[in-house]
Every structure is written in C-alpha cells, then in structure tokens.
Amino acid sequence: MRWRYNFLFIFLSVLFVSIIARLFYWQVVKAEMLSELAISQYTGVREIAPTRGEIKTSDGFPIVANKVSYILFANPKEIKNKKETIDRLSSFIDIDIASASSLLNSDLFWVPIKSGVSAKVKDEIEKDSPIGVGFEQQFNRFYPEASMAAELIGFVGKSDEGKDKGYFGLEGYYDRLLRGKEGRSLEIRDALGSPILSKRNENISGIGGSNVILSLDRSVQFLVEDRLKKAIESYEATGGMIGIMDPQTGNIIAMASFPTFDPVNFQYYDETLYSNNFIADTYEPGSTLKPIIMSSALDAGAITPLTKCPICYGPVSVSGYELHTWNDKYYKDTNMIDVIKHSDNTGMAFVALKLGRDRIIRYLDRFGIGKLTDIDLQGEALAQLKPKNAWYDVDLATTGFGQGISVTPIALLNAFSAIANKGVMMQPKAVSAIEGPDGKIIKVPTKTRGTPISEKTAKIMTEMLVNAVDNGEAKWARVKGYRVAGKTGTASIPVEGHYDPENTIASFIGFAPADDPKFVMLVILDKPTTSIYAAETAAPLFFDITKELLTYYGIPPSE
Amino acid sequence: MKKSSFVILLFIITIVSLSVAQGVVSNKLSTKGVILHEIEKKVYDYKTQNSILSEEILYNSSLTNLASKAAELGFGKLREQFVLNSGSSLAVKP
Structure with missing residues (x-):
C-alpha cells in the first residue's frame, strides 16, 4: 500500500515542478516577447509630423506658409x-x-x-461615398505671393528617407530650424479599436518648426520684380537680376532674378534655374568695379581727386596689350573726378598701376572681393582672386576697369555698400529674426564685416559718384531733385579665351539719398539687345526703381 | 474574540466597499476614451478649417492678388507727386 502513496507523491511532485518550470518559461524567459505582442495588439502608435516653419517678410506676412x-x-x-x-x-x-x-x-x-x-x-x-x-x-x-523671390526662398523636396527637406536659398540654409521635430502618440485601445484612458497613454509632443522672419520688404520686392520683368522684355535681354541692401545694417531689402521658377512645381523646371544667380553667378563687373579701385587708391594715398592722368591722351599700351576707352574718346590731363564721370578705362588703368599689385590685392581683400560674403542663403559661389604671383601689369590695368576679374553680384554690392556707409562694410543677411514655436522672437544681430576705407575716403568717393550721375553718360535718366550716387558698367563677356564682340552685361550700381543712404542697389541685365550700353538699359531701370523707392520711403527732394 | 471579529468585519467591509468603488469608477472611465477621441477629432477638424481659412486670407491679401484685382477694377498708378516743404502762407500778396 505504501508504494502507492510514494508513487502518487512523486507523480504529483513531478507534475508540479513541470508546471512551475513552464510558468517560469512563459513568464520570465518569454516575458518580453509576449509583452511586446500584447502592446502591439492593444496600443496604437501614431507619428505626429511637425508643421514646417513659415517664412515671413519684414511686415510679418508669410511669403511661404503651409x-x-x-x-x-x-x-x-x-x-x-x-x-x-x-x-x-x-x-x-x-x-x-x-x-x-x-x-x-x-x-x-x-x-x-x-x-x-x-x-x-x-x-x-x-460626398460620393466611394468604397475602399x-x-x-x-x-x-x-x-501666397506665387513665385515672388523664388530663388531667395528655394523649395521643399524630399530627402532620401522620403521626408520633407529644403533645398537652395532659405529653405536649404535654414532647413533644420524650419523642419521641427516629430512627435509620437501611444494610445491604449480596446478590442474594437476605441481608445481607453489609461495612465500608460503616452504623448511625446513634437516640436513645430521655427518661423523665419526676413528683412525682405514685400512691397519693394513686388516693385523690383515687376520692373525687372518689364525691363528684360523691353531691352530684349536674356535675363537680369537686382539686389537691394540697407548699407547700415546689411539687411537684404529685395533680391530678384529672372528667369525664375515656380517653387510649387520646381520639378518641371531646369535645375539651373534653382540657384540664386545673385549669389551663385560669377561675372566680370566692368566699370561698376571702378569705384572700388578708385576708393582704394584714394584711401591708400596713391592719388587724390585732382591727380591728373598723364597717359590718358590716347590708348594705353600695357605689356603689349592696347587698352581703349569704351567710346574711344580720350581726355588729356583728365583728373580722377572726370575719370569716373567719363568711365575712362585708360584713367583707371593708370590708377590701378599707381596703386600697385600688393595694395590692390590687399584692398580687394578688405572689400571682400575674392571671398564669400557668408550671406545666410544656400548656394553662394566663390569667385577667387588670382594668386599673387600670377598678377602681371596687364592684369592690374584691366582690374582697374573691372575686366579680367570675377565677382558675384552680392560680393560687389556688399563691397560698394562700404562707400555708402562711411567706409564700414556690414555683413549681408536675409533673415532679421527667428520666431520659435513658442512665439519667442530672437533677433539676428547685425555684424560689421570690416572697414576697407576711411569715412573721409567714402565721402570723397560719394561726391565723385554723385558727379558721375549728374554729369555722366546716364544723366538723362537720373532722378531730378535728389542726390544719387552711382556708376554704370558695360562689361564685355569672356568667351573661350576672348571677349564677345556683340554682347555685354549691362549694370548699374548706386545708392540714395547720397548724404544718408537708405538703400544701395545693383541692377544687372544680361545681354540686352536693344542697346548694349548700361547707360541706356540698366541705368534707366535703376533710376526708375530709385524714384519709386524714394517716394515709398517718404524722402523729400533735397534740391 | 469579539474585538477580533469586529476588526475582521471592518476589513471585509473596507475591502468590499473599495472594490465596489473601483468598479464604479472604472465603469465610468471606460467610455471616457471614446469621448476624448471625439474631442480630439473636433480639435483636429477645427485646426484643419483654420488652416484652410488662413490660406484663403493669405491668398486674398497677397500683393499679387491685390495688384491683379486693382487692375481689373481700373485703379491706375499715381502719376504726380508733390512735396510740401514749408508751411503755406495765410495770405499772398497779388
């Protein structure tokens, strides 16, 4: 009999141990796997995509919204x-x-x-209630403003992971700020899929993108784009661009370039249109570089405004090359004021040679020529200067009148702004403030880039430029009653080792009012065909916009 | 004995009443998730409507749209401007 009790005891013990072992296996060894299975059954995870930040103009209007x-x-x-x-x-x-x-x-x-x-x-x-x-x-x-400032803004495409990503311009440069951070919502659901209030519900809030507030003036941008489009049609140019900056802060007031693209349907446009030509194109600036070279020579003491040019009575020969004026007119014993007024290439060759290689390179560097401006836009190109040992006398001479040297329009505008701002060159920027997702606004501070010339030199150069506007080749187009400082530029285009004899880049650079500049502007027309000269194309466009801006800013005539 | 019985009875009553209370609260709470979901849906719908209205406002107040509407309505560019530099005279000698 006893053996029956022992057998039963052993049997039950083994059964008990087996059950315990099996429970241990499912509740300890496989616990994590079962827990995950259960969570996947009764929870739902929802990714919350952040709202991309807006880009607003200086008046708070969202030029890019969602x-x-x-x-x-x-x-x-x-x-x-x-x-x-x-x-x-x-x-x-x-x-x-x-x-x-x-x-x-x-x-x-x-x-x-x-x-x-x-x-x-x-x-x-x-309403049609389609099934499935x-x-x-x-x-x-x-x-909301269609393709206004498209090159400045850039566009939003997809990254390799299929997520929204900004390309070019502001969308590209400020992509991380604009993008924000994804959130996640973890909900407990019943068997029918309805949510249950539970302490295990989890919400990791996403962070919305920050808004970017530009210094861009929407009304000025609208005006500039309208005038530029009409000028390109009127002068039958292949394209054009305009940049307007506040010389005292470096703020970009307007920046336009045509041809352009539609940022909504960017994929249907040629990729070459995506980049902002005003910061990405390099070109030989021609006579619009003359004020930079002249002010460098004045600041260095190499010349004075009344210094006479001893070689300007005819074409100038430098290292076997013959340099002519643009109209083959020569003025014997012309002074520096008249060299700028007549846009005299031989006079500028004299100034550049007088300045010398070392000083010209040093001043170009101080003016930021040959360097990036570091403007807060994606896609800025670098137009490097030749190395010092590659400069010959003919390079000096041609640099004097803006040929044989490349710049980007933004670099030239920034350099020129130093003349408008008492010799001080400010850091150009498109963004004036960042608005966080909590509404807090952080201003982007203005920054000085350098002081290439003294205040005295800037004042002298300003007067020379005012004289050039009042008495130079573009005087017919000037705004009467106002003192405007400026310079035309009719630049030849290098093509395969020589200069294109038929096409030019016509430009005008200037600021107004001359005594307390509110804005500095560079206008460029690419290959105008009705006339190749800036005095007949870019200059009237510049003065047309200047007249509107002076009224817009409520600036009364000074004369 | 009586004292211990009393304590046991007290514990039983406490446990039973707390269990009943938990049952009642859980029962009431069980449907709140659906209500919360409906509220969240309403918030989502209102946000969507706000977004759509905001889009309409921005489009209608854009300079591009205003310029086009102004041209249709016959508004033209101001041709002449004048500047008042000094105070005007009270009387002018003929």
Whole structure:
C-alpha cells in the first residue's frame, strides 16, 4: 500500500515542478516577447509630423506658409469594381488611369492614388461615398505671393528617407530650424479599436518648426520684380537680376532674378534655374568695379581727386596689350573726378598701376572681393582672386576697369555698400529674426564685416559718384531733385579665351539719398539687345526703381 | 474574540466597499476614451478649417492678388507727386 502513496507523491511532485518550470518559461524567459505582442495588439502608435516653419517678410506676412492637402489612398482588397472606382475618381481629379488601375490591382491593403488633393475636392469625393477609398492629411508648402523671390526662398523636396527637406536659398540654409521635430502618440485601445484612458497613454509632443522672419520688404520686392520683368522684355535681354541692401545694417531689402521658377512645381523646371544667380553667378563687373579701385587708391594715398592722368591722351599700351576707352574718346590731363564721370578705362588703368599689385590685392581683400560674403542663403559661389604671383601689369590695368576679374553680384554690392556707409562694410543677411514655436522672437544681430576705407575716403568717393550721375553718360535718366550716387558698367563677356564682340552685361550700381543712404542697389541685365550700353538699359531701370523707392520711403527732394 | 471579529468585519467591509468603488469608477472611465477621441477629432477638424481659412486670407491679401484685382477694377498708378516743404502762407500778396 505504501508504494502507492510514494508513487502518487512523486507523480504529483513531478507534475508540479513541470508546471512551475513552464510558468517560469512563459513568464520570465518569454516575458518580453509576449509583452511586446500584447502592446502591439492593444496600443496604437501614431507619428505626429511637425508643421514646417513659415517664412515671413519684414511686415510679418508669410511669403511661404503651409496648406492642408490630402493623400487620396485606396484599399484594393475592399474595392470590388476597380474600373468603376477609377472612373468615378477621375471625374473629380486628374489621375493617370493606367497607373491607378495597376495600383488597384496590386495585392496590398494601402496604395496612394494621388497626393496634394485640396480640401474642397476631398469633400466632393467623400460626398460620393466611394468604397475602399480614404484620405490622409498632409501639409504642403503654400506660396501666397506665387513665385515672388523664388530663388531667395528655394523649395521643399524630399530627402532620401522620403521626408520633407529644403533645398537652395532659405529653405536649404535654414532647413533644420524650419523642419521641427516629430512627435509620437501611444494610445491604449480596446478590442474594437476605441481608445481607453489609461495612465500608460503616452504623448511625446513634437516640436513645430521655427518661423523665419526676413528683412525682405514685400512691397519693394513686388516693385523690383515687376520692373525687372518689364525691363528684360523691353531691352530684349536674356535675363537680369537686382539686389537691394540697407548699407547700415546689411539687411537684404529685395533680391530678384529672372528667369525664375515656380517653387510649387520646381520639378518641371531646369535645375539651373534653382540657384540664386545673385549669389551663385560669377561675372566680370566692368566699370561698376571702378569705384572700388578708385576708393582704394584714394584711401591708400596713391592719388587724390585732382591727380591728373598723364597717359590718358590716347590708348594705353600695357605689356603689349592696347587698352581703349569704351567710346574711344580720350581726355588729356583728365583728373580722377572726370575719370569716373567719363568711365575712362585708360584713367583707371593708370590708377590701378599707381596703386600697385600688393595694395590692390590687399584692398580687394578688405572689400571682400575674392571671398564669400557668408550671406545666410544656400548656394553662394566663390569667385577667387588670382594668386599673387600670377598678377602681371596687364592684369592690374584691366582690374582697374573691372575686366579680367570675377565677382558675384552680392560680393560687389556688399563691397560698394562700404562707400555708402562711411567706409564700414556690414555683413549681408536675409533673415532679421527667428520666431520659435513658442512665439519667442530672437533677433539676428547685425555684424560689421570690416572697414576697407576711411569715412573721409567714402565721402570723397560719394561726391565723385554723385558727379558721375549728374554729369555722366546716364544723366538723362537720373532722378531730378535728389542726390544719387552711382556708376554704370558695360562689361564685355569672356568667351573661350576672348571677349564677345556683340554682347555685354549691362549694370548699374548706386545708392540714395547720397548724404544718408537708405538703400544701395545693383541692377544687372544680361545681354540686352536693344542697346548694349548700361547707360541706356540698366541705368534707366535703376533710376526708375530709385524714384519709386524714394517716394515709398517718404524722402523729400533735397534740391 | 469579539474585538477580533469586529476588526475582521471592518476589513471585509473596507475591502468590499473599495472594490465596489473601483468598479464604479472604472465603469465610468471606460467610455471616457471614446469621448476624448471625439474631442480630439473636433480639435483636429477645427485646426484643419483654420488652416484652410488662413490660406484663403493669405491668398486674398497677397500683393499679387491685390495688384491683379486693382487692375481689373481700373485703379491706375499715381502719376504726380508733390512735396510740401514749408508751411503755406495765410495770405499772398497779388
């Protein structure tokens, strides 16, 4: 009998130990796996995409905002009559029937049919109550002012991971600030999928993107784009660009370039149009560089305004090259004031040779020529200067009148602004403040880049430029009643080792009012055909805009 | 004995009443998730409507749109401007 008790005891003990072991296996060894399975069953994780920050002009108007749109998706397994569904959808939106048909025939639960569907169209489709079709909300970039300042702004495309990413201009430069941070919502749900209030609900809030506030004046930008477009048509140029800056702060007031692109449909435009020509193009500036060279020579004491040019009675020969004036007119014993007034190439060759290689390179460096301006825009190009040992006398002479040297328009505008700002060159910037997601505004401080020339030199140069406007070749177009300082530039274009005999880059650079400049502006027209001369193309455009700006800023005439 | 019975009875009553209370509260709370979800949906809908209205406002107040509407309505550019530099005279000698 006793053996029966022992047998039962051993049997039950073994059973008990087996159960304990099995419980240990499922509750300890496999605990993590089972926990994850349970969580996936009763929780739902939702990624919360952050709203991309807006880009606003100086008046607080969002020139780039976000608009609600929808991805139209379908569940092919729910749709019985695929042809009928496609026909019904195509009556509301423009869809590629072949690719939609192929998507609906796939063995998937979710296929995107079309993105960027507006709220109005979504409501219309929903009224039709199609089976197996739904909408997912998304935000797309919206441009209330259409393609205004497109090159300055850039555009938003997709990264390799399929996430929104800014390219070129401000969208590219400030992408991390604008992008924000994704959030996550973890919800506990019951068997029917309804949410349950539980302490395990988790919300990791995303951080919305910061807004970028520009120094760009929307009204001025509108005016500039309108005038530039009309001038390009009127003078039959291939393109053009204008940049306007506040010389006292370095703030960009306006920046326009044509031809341009539509940032909404950027993919349909040539890639070459994406870059901002005003910061990315290099060109030989021609006579618009003369004020930089002249003020360098004045500041260095190499010449005075009344210094006479002993070689200006005819073409100048330098190292076997013959240098002419633009109109083959020569003025014997001309002084420096008249060299600027007549835009005399031989006079400027004299000034450059007098300044000498070392000093010219040093002053160009002080003016930021041959360096990046570090403006807060993506895509700035660098136009490097030749190394010191590659400068010969003919290079000095041609640099004197702005040929044989390359600059970007922004570098030239920035350098010239030093003359307008008492010799002080400010750091150019497009953004004046950043507005955080909490509404806090952080101003971007102004910064001095350098002091290439003294205040006295700047004053003298200003008077020479005012004289050039009042009495030079473009005097017919000047704004009467105001003192405007400026210089024309009709630059030859280098083509395969020589200069194009038929085309030029016509430009005008200047500031107003001369005694207390409110703005400095560079106007460039690329290959105008009605006239190749800046005095007949770029100069009238400059003065047309200047007249409007003086009225806009409420500046009364001084004369 | 009586004292210990009393304590045990007290514990039983406390446990039972707390259990009942938990049951009542959990029952009331169980449907709140659905209400919260509906509130969140309403907030989401209002935000979407705000976004759409904001888009309309921005488009209508844009300079591009205003310039086009102004041209349609016949507004033209101001041709003449004048500047008042000094105070005007009270009377002028003929």
